[in-house]
Amino acid sequence: MIRFLTLVGFVLASGAALAGEPTVAVGHNRLTPSELTVKPGTTVTFENQDEMPGGHTIVADDGSFQSPGLAKGQSWSHTFDEPGTYPYSIKEHPATKGSVTVE
Numbered sequence: 001m002i003r004f005l006t007l008v009g010f011v012l013a014s015g016a017a018l019a020g021e022p023t024v025a026v027g028h029n030r031l032t033p034s035e036l037t038v039k040p041g042t043t044v045t046f047e048n049q050d051e052m053p054g055g056h057t058i059v060a061d062d063g064s065f066q067s068p069g070l071a072k073g074q075s076w077s078h079t080f081d082e083p084g085t086y087p088y089s090i091k092e093h094p095a096t097k098g099s100v101t102v103e
Contacts, residue, residue, distance in 0.1 A: 057091035
């Protein structure tokens, strides 16, 4: 019975990893996708895909979250627990905006 439960736990954990959490590709003047809708408790990963001296920094308009400067290939994640809409931008490209809606 213990082996069966261990196997079931492994399969469930593997399925969760395969399903993955949403990822936003970050680049020069680009966020893909720029708008996401997720459920409370979802972790969104921001992955920088372009070279930028000092990296790209993701900043919430309301100051509720901010990534460190991400070098090309680096990623940073934030968990969105509370319902609402969270607009953000790339600090180095402030006109490049995105949002995460939690519902």
